[in-house]
Amino acid sequence: MKFIDLDRQYRRYRGEIDAAVKQVLESGQFIMGEAVARIEQELSGFTGARHAIATSSGTDGLLLCLMAEEVMPGDEIITTPFTFIATAEVIVMRGAVPVFADIEPDTFNISPASVEEKIHQRRRAGARLRGIIPVSLYGHCPDMDQINHLAQEAGLFVIEDACQSLGAEYMGRKSCALSRYGVTSFFPSKPLGCYGDGGMIFTDRDHLAEKLRAMRVHGQTERYVHAMPGINGRLDAIQAAILSAKLPHFEQELEARNRAAGLYAELLREKAPDIVPPVVRPGCTSVFAQYTVRIPGGKRDAAVRMLREAGIPCAIHYPIPVHRQEVFSCLDIPAGAFPEAEKAAGEVLSLPMHPFITPDEQEQVVDTLKRI
Ligand SMILES: Cc1ncc(COP(=O)(O)O)c(C=O)c1O
Structure with missing residues (x-):
């Protein structure tokens, strides 16, 4: 018995996946291009988010959102202590400080009551609180309405770490499209997995989407013109094509x-x-x-x-x-x-x-x- 049976899945869709990979190999376009634009469009339609920006991993997607918010050393970000390390790791990669808030015992997701308490506590201490990263753990969203409400009142951004929850629904809406940013992962074992690393950021805000698209390619706004800091955070065309082949299923x-x-x-x-x-x-x-x-x-x-x-x-x-x-x-x-x-x-x-x-x-x- 397998924990997650990727062999069975590949055997089931082999014809479509092999054809999609072959098409990329024959196109000679391995970085960005049509395959990446296509999966972005497909998943923007699927989630209902206005923009989808494909990234090299979920971790890089989260990092890029913090970069887009210009999170600085010493800033504080509230998140859950019960998650995969990447959620908190990206905060320290910006030199910022994770502020943990405890979870709810039934869903294992961050508790809005603990978030509220942390907001008051850190505000009283004069901290530079900037945002909240709730995680939709195991594929089930936390109470995003409450979290968004608390964030709005306190002037904080929200990044839904939806690395485990693409396809989940919350009050008639789709995970990834519930807050300022949603970030998912296409790590092979995820519900929609590719055959390597991959991720995607979702946002409704035009100016942030534009910034994120530049930041994922070294901050480049035109060829060899770099307007802002960035990283190499692109999704491979082969991985994008594999995702498009799997998506209809x-x-x-x-x-x-x-x-x-x-x-x-x-x-x-x-x-x-x-x-x-x-x-x-x-x-x-x-x-x-x-x-x-x-x-x-x-x-x-x-x-x-x-x-x-x-x-x-x-x-x-x-x-x-x-x-x-x-x-x-x-x-x-x-x-x-x-x-x-x-x-x-x-x-x-x-x-x-x-x-x-x-x-x-x-x-x-x-x-x-x-x-x-
Ligand atoms: C909750 C959570 N956040 C972030 C990540 C990071 O995603 P990736 O492995 O694509 O970098 C994962 C996946 O492993 C995850 O489960």
């Missing part, structure tokens, strides 16, 4: 992921009722980038052992909250500072999840888990 894949999530929830309820399945809030859908359960009572590590012994792959997203990572020891945040994030790190477990998982495979996973 994406909605169906999301339906299959949701069917599999429904079956997991049913099986867990029936056979392992102590294990807490993921929550989908009213008005939201999840793309289940990860199918992450909570195993309370100190039994998570035993569950990992049992699954591994049975040859079933699983993963922990994430075993160490960001504020407890060695790289952030300089922030001097003590253990216990974010109790919900720290508790989650000891209890979460991601089970095999992809559009091609079979009911038999899912039953095997839950039958093994029920023994704990």
